[in-house]
Each structure stands twice: as structure tokens, then as C-alpha cells.
Amino acid sequence: MTLKNETRSAVLSIGRVYCDLIFTGLQGMPVLGREIFAENMDITAGGGAFIMAAYCAHAGRKTALLSRLGTDALSMGLEGQLAASNVDLRFLDRAAEAGPQVTVAIINEQERAFLSRRAGQAEPATLSMALEWPDARHLHIAEFATLAEIPGLVAAAKAKGLTVSLDPSWDETLIFDRDFLAKCEGVDIFLPNVEEAAAITGETEPLKALDRLSTVFPVIALKAGPEGAYLASRGNVLHHPAKPVQVIDTTGAGDAFNAGFIHSWLDGHDDETCLSDAVAMGTLAVQAAGGATILKC
Known part of the structure; x- marks a missing residue:
């Protein structure tokens, strides 16, 4: 299931980094032509690639972010959070x-x-360098949109001996x-939620x-929100319930x-x-506003 060479233990997490403006404490949702006010707003580094990397690093796994970051004020304002996350930023x-x-x-x-607004291309100039990284053991693709823009990504990672995971992430256009499914050939772990799995x-x-x-996939971990999650692997199907907690932001x-x-699979x-x-890790995340805020990034 995993590579035996223990000197290769690191995860590469590829995808876009966003500046997340998160509004909470509203009396209702916005409607056209009317202004409402939020009690709270958080500005955090977001995007599936960074959030996954931050939690993976929090678990003790060496993890590098493989992404692009703008030089504008909003992007540069994330530098402090990215640096404080213990995620390796060399790529x-x-x-x-x-x-x-x-x-x-x-x-x-x-x-x-x-x-949301995407900017520029998804492929970092550092991609080839990252796949050659001697510590790299696994590549996580944080959204199918990244794979759609870099169609040879899975094959390139597998050629370097890496295992690969993919979170489809909802994108109405894709x-x-x-x-x-054909475009996901070679992915070892597929990580959709129930809505994404239904659409696919x-x-x-x-x-x-x-x-x-x-x-199609050897391992599927299916996220079901408050219902917990399901796992299909080697012909076995498991369900694990979610622990009731106060949900601040999912x-x-x-x-x-x-x-x-x-992290657990690689171990x-x-x-x-x-x-x-x-x-357990997903449950931790819902107890604060912002994808990785609870980790004090």
C-alpha cells in the first residue's frame, strides 16, 4: 500500500492558494439590492492545498506546499500565515x-x-523540481481543476514513485x-464528499x-458531513460516525x-x-472560522 523506503516520508500538496474573507455572525443571507452586516470577519490563507498541508504538518508529517502566490497586497498579506503553519514553502x-x-x-x-476568483495558471514553475524532491513520497491534488489544467500530473508523479490522492472539490464547470473518472486514471486515493460523488x-x-x-480507485474515503464518513478499500466498506461538536465553520x-x-494511510x-x-481531523477543523485557523497559523 505504501512505499517502504522510510527516508521518503513527505507529502507534496498541490493546488491554488486563496485569500479567504470569511463573514460570520449574520442575521440572514444576502439578497439582491439589500445590505446586511456581519458581526465577524476573518482573513485567512485558504485553498484545499494549503489547508490540507497545514493539517498534515500539524499531524507531524513533513509536508510541502506546491502552489503559486501573487505579489499583490492580498496575496502578500498571507505570507505570515503560510510561514507560521510549519508547511515547507520551498516550492x-x-x-x-x-x-x-x-x-x-x-x-x-x-x-x-x-x-471566488482564480488567477493565472495552476501549474507552478517549481513542479518538476518538487517531483524530484528526494523526501517526497506522496502527491495530494487538492482539486480536480488542477488536474484538468495539468493533465499529465498523475503520470508524472507515479513515474517518480509517488502515490497520489485527489479531492475533486466542487466546480460546476468540471x-x-x-x-x-477517465481523467483520474492512476489516482490511489479518491476523497470526494457525498454531493461530489453523486454528481460524478x-x-x-x-x-x-x-x-x-x-x-476506478483502489481507495475511496467518502465525506458525509455530520454523518461521518465511509471508506471503500480492497472490497471492504466501513462507516465511521462524526462526533457531535459545536460547529463554527465547515x-x-x-x-x-x-x-x-x-497521514494515517502513509503510516x-x-x-x-x-x-x-x-x-477526528475534520471534526477539529469545524470548531473555528477559517480552514486552518484553529491551528493558529
Whole structure:
């Protein structure tokens, strides 16, 4: 399941870094033509690649962020949080056209709304260097959009002996692609949530979606929010419930889940332990506003 060479233990996490503007403490959601006010706003480093990397580093795994960062004021304002995360930034590609890259998140109890802007290309100039990194053992792709822009990414990682994981991440323009699964060839661990799995497979029932996905991926960890998560691996299917906690913000919980699962999987733990560790990490994430805020990045 994992590489035996213990000198190779690090994770590369590839994807876009966003400046997240997170509004909480609202009396309702915005409607056209009316202004409402939020009690709180947090400005945090976001994007699945960074959040996953921060939680993976928090778990004690050497993890490097493989991404691009703009040179504009919003992007540069994230430098402190990125540096404080204990994530290795040696492969961070700084370029003017890579920003500003922003997500506005509006959170009101169980309602969430997002508005994002992507900037520049997804492929960092440091990609080849990162894949040659002697410590690298695993590549995590934080969103299918990155794989769509770099279609040879999985094959390149596998050629260097790395295992690969993929979180599809919701993208309305890509999630319903009929060739979605074919474009994921070679991925070892697939990490969707139930809505993404339903869109990809056409199956709204988690076990049926897992059955369909199992024909493509060796391991599928399916995130089901307050219902916990499911795991399909080697013909076995497991479910692990979520622990009830006070939920502040679910932003980044799926990426924290990914970190918990990958860290445990790379350590060679059994399926139940991998799933339990993943749910625990995701549960930690929902208890603060912002994807990695609870880690004090």
C-alpha cells in the first residue's frame, strides 16, 4: 500500500492558494439590492492545498506546499500565515499574475455562500523540481481543476514513485464532465464528499456511489458531513460516525479530513484507524472560522 523506503516520508500538496474573507455572525443571507452586516470577519490563507498541508504538518508529517502566490497586497498579506503553519514553502512559486486570488465566504448557521476568483495558471514553475524532491513520497491534488489544467500530473508523479490522492472539490464547470473518472486514471486515493460523488456517479446513495467509484480507485474515503464518513478499500466498506461538536465553520473540514486520512494511510494503519483519524481531523477543523485557523497559523 505504501512505499517502504522510510527516508521518503513527505507529502507534496498541490493546488491554488486563496485569500479567504470569511463573514460570520449574520442575521440572514444576502439578497439582491439589500445590505446586511456581519458581526465577524476573518482573513485567512485558504485553498484545499494549503489547508490540507497545514493539517498534515500539524499531524507531524513533513509536508510541502506546491502552489503559486501573487505579489499583490492580498496575496502578500498571507505570507505570515503560510510561514507560521510549519508547511515547507520551498516550492512556492511567486508570480505577479498568480493573484489576487480570493474567496469570499458567507456563513450563516447551516447556510453557506461562496464567491471566488482564480488567477493565472495552476501549474507552478517549481513542479518538476518538487517531483524530484528526494523526501517526497506522496502527491495530494487538492482539486480536480488542477488536474484538468495539468493533465499529465498523475503520470508524472507515479513515474517518480509517488502515490497520489485527489479531492475533486466542487466546480460546476468540471464536476459533470462525462470523462471525469477517465481523467483520474492512476489516482490511489479518491476523497470526494457525498454531493461530489453523486454528481460524478449519478448515485445519490453513498454505498451505491462507493460501489461505482470502486471500479476506478483502489481507495475511496467518502465525506458525509455530520454523518461521518465511509471508506471503500480492497472490497471492504466501513462507516465511521462524526462526533457531535459545536460547529463554527465547515470551511476546510474536508481538507483537514484528507490530511488525517493520508497521514494515517502513509503510516500503514488499518482501514478503521485511517477513517477514524480522518474524521477526528475534520471534526477539529469545524470548531473555528477559517480552514486552518484553529491551528493558529
